[in-house]
Amino acid sequence: MNVAHPIAEKILARLGSRQGAAVPAQDVLGERSAVDQALSRLVRQGAIRRVRRGLYELPRIGKLLNEPIVQSPDDLVQTGARMNGLRVVPSGAHAANRLGLSTQVPANIVYYTNGRTRMLRLGPYSITLLNRGPKTMDVGGRVAPLVFSALRQLGRSGATRDAIHRLRLVLSRKDGMELKDNLRCATAWMIPVIEQIVGEETD
Numbered sequence: 001m002n003v004a005h006p007i008a009e010k011i012l013a014r015l016g017s018r019q020g021a022a023v024p025a026q027d028v029l030g031e032r033s034a035v036d037q038a039l040s041r042l043v044r045q046g047a048i049r050r051v052r053r054g055l056y057e058l059p060r061i062g063k064l065l066n067e068p069i070v071q072s073p074d075d076l077v078q079t080g081a082r083m084n085g086l087r088v089v090p091s092g093a094h095a096a097n098r099l100g101l102s103t104q105v106p107a108n109i110v111y112y113t114n115g116r117t118r119m120l121r122l123g124p125y126s127i128t129l130l131n132r133g134p135k136t137m138d139v140g141g142r143v144a145p146l147v148f149s150a151l152r153q154l155g156r157s158g159a160t161r162d163a164i165h166r167l168r169l170v171l172s173r174k175d176g177m178e179l180k181d182n183l184r185c186a187t188a189w190m191i192p193v194i195e196q197i198v199g200e201e202t203d
Contacts, residue, residue: 005038007030007034007035007038008038008041008042008047010028010029010030011028011035011038011039011042011048011056012042012047012048012058014027014028015048015056015057015058016058021057021071021075021079022051022055022056022057022071022075022076022079023055023056023057023079024054024055024056024079024082024083025039025054025055025056026054026083039056043056046059047059051071051076051122051123052080052120052121052122052123054083055076055079055080055083055122057071071123073109073122073125073127074090076122076123076125077111077122077127080120080122081113081115084115086113086114086115087113087114087137088111088112088113088129089111089112089113089132089136089137089139089145089146089149090110090111090112090145090146090149091106091110091111091112091130091149091153092149092150092152092153092154093106093110093153094106094109094110094111094149095146095147095149095150095153096150096153096154098146098150099146099147099150099166099167099170100166100170101150101154101163101166101167102153108128109125109126109127109128110127110128110129110130111127111128111129111130112129112130112131112132112136112137112149113129113130113131113132113137114131114132114137115129115131116129116131117129117130117131134185135185135187136148136149136152136185138185139182139185140178140181140182141178141181141182142178143171143175143178143179144175144178144179144181144182147167147171147175147179147194147197148182148185148186148190151190151193151194152187152190156189159189159190159193164193164196164197167197168197168199171197171198176197176198177198179194179197179198180194180198
């Protein structure tokens with residue numbers, strides 16, 4: 001089989017439409033065994049790359065260094081979680097760094113999940129998933145889980161005026177509404193902090 005095969009073309013088109021993002025095999029429509037066979041052959045041919053079982057991407061070479069471009073661990077973890085019907089949230093240290101509340105880059109890649117605690121390999125990354133309860137995993141939306149996780153990492157003493165000011169700068173009014181919608185998941189000390197973050201000057 002070559003890449004001109006109809007199923008192979010469908011796979012390449014699907015991966016191409018994601019602009020470099022990894023795609024679960026289950027997202028490719030077609031008879032399962034035929035799709036799996038086509039995926040395996042495309043991997044052997046070097047036309048696509050297997051990130052892990054059931055997750056594939058198009059190989060991309062960076063123009064600057066002429067080296068393979070690897071997706072961010074967050075993209076891979078989020079895609080893998082959707083494959084398995086799970087939710088994941090960056091750990092506190094990771095979340096604080098992403099929001100600019102900390103300059104320290106975590107040495108280990110850790111995510112919280114409503115699934116079981118385990119370690120997995122995604123492309124070049126070793127990632128730890130830690131099971132957490134509803135107070136962490138029931139926070140909804142795109143930005144609120146990140147902010148809640150970062151605040152838990154900072155703690156009451158670390159949620160300073162500077163930290164609150166930083167969040168007010170980077171969060172939009174829509175993000176602020178999302179935070180207020182999730183106040184039920186906040187611990188007592190976090191509630192007044194979040195209320196300051198989403199004050200009238202939030203933009």
